[in-house]
Amino acid sequence: MDLEQLKKRFRLKGDYHTHTVYSRMWFYLHGKGRVIDNVRAAAEKGLTELGITDHGPWDFYGLDIKRIPEMRRDIAQAVKEFPLVSVFLGVEADIVDSPNGLDVSPEDFGRFDYVNAGYHYVPHSCMIRNWLSFHIPFPKAAKEKLRRRNTDRIVKALTHNNIRILTHPGDKAFIDEHEVARVCAETGTLVEINVRHRHPDAEDLKIYASYDNLFVISSDAHKPENVGRYLKCLELALEAGITPDRIVNIVDQ
Numbered sequence: 639m640d641l642e643q644l645k646k647r648f649r650l651k652g653d654y655h656t657h658t659v660y661s662r663m664w665f666y667l668h669g670k671g672r673v674i675d676n677v678r679a680a681a682e683k684g685l686t687e688l689g690i691t692d693h694g695p696w697d698f699y700g701l702d703i704k705r706i707p708e709m710r711r712d713i714a715q716a717v718k719e720f721p722l723v724s725v726f727l728g729v730e731a732d733i734v735d736s737p738n739g740l741d742v743s744p745e746d747f748g749r750f751d752y753v754n755a756g757y758h759y760v761p762h763s764c765m766i767r768n769w770l771s772f773h774i775p776f777p778k779a780a781k782e783k784l785r786r787r788n789t790d791r792i793v794k795a796l797t798h799n800n801i802r803i804l805t806h807p808g809d810k811a812f813i814d815e816h817e818v819a820r821v822c823a824e825t826g827t828l829v830e831i832n833v834r835h836r837h838p839d840a841e842d843l844k845i846y847a848s849y850d851n852l853f854v855i856s857s858d859a860h861k862p863e864n865v866g867r868y869l870k871c872l873e874l875a876l877e878a879g880i881t882p883d884r885i886v887n888i889v890d891q
């Protein structure tokens with residue numbers, strides 16, 4: 639099936655991982671659109687569900703927890719204008735060395751409709767070593783040690799918290815895919831296939847598919863025009879042998 643045929647047969651019903659101007663550092667806007675811009679884009683593309691999931695608070699571009707009420711107000715306003723889209727306030731928490739393994743505390747966790755989690759280059763996440771491991775030749779033993787530590791942190795984050803989506807596993811941190819696949823299956827965490835990142839790639843996805851996992855395709859849009867992008871990832875999933883019925887936001891029409 640070519641992309642046009644795929645688009646006709648399979649549509650995306652919801653995009654549960656998008657960023658807005660609440661992902662920012664001082665005056666630098668990491669996410670380019672406002673909440674309403676993402677909601678409008680979702681409505682125009684025929685999505686019925688949308689997640690606003692800005693970066694966790696320890697991220698360089700992380701949201702400010704104090705602004706949650708403002709985010710809720712923006713969502714309520716946007717839904718008035720685009721009532722056909724159900725909009726959720728989520729967060730893309732960082733997997734870090736903290737008591738619950740996230741940069742979102744247990745107290746703040748319930749203030750979001752759901753919490754996604756993933757690795758990023760942020761403090762308390764072996765940031766420098768992880769960055770270097772992707773950019774320079776890295777001694778094998780050191781890389782193995784880092785892989786072990788990254789994997790342990792994911793296991794901790796997923797078993798201590800009710801995480802909806804593990805975002806772009808294998809990107810920004812080397813991991814043991816088999817172990818991560820197993821813990822996603824055990825905890826019912828959705829494995830993300832991410833439009834913006836190189837991992838998981840087809841080889842990684844074959845490993846995840848060999849466990850009892852469900853998947854989700856996310857645009858990870860940082861600009862409104864990218865909300866709802868999915869075709870490239872659907873093609874990748876099919877290439878890896880994942881049937882569309884295992885992707886929770888794909889509708890076979």
Ligand SMILES: [Zn+2]
Pocket residue numbers: 730756757758805806
């Ligand atoms: Zn991310």
Ligand SMILES: [Zn+2]
Pocket residue numbers: 655657730805858
């Ligand atoms: Zn993201």
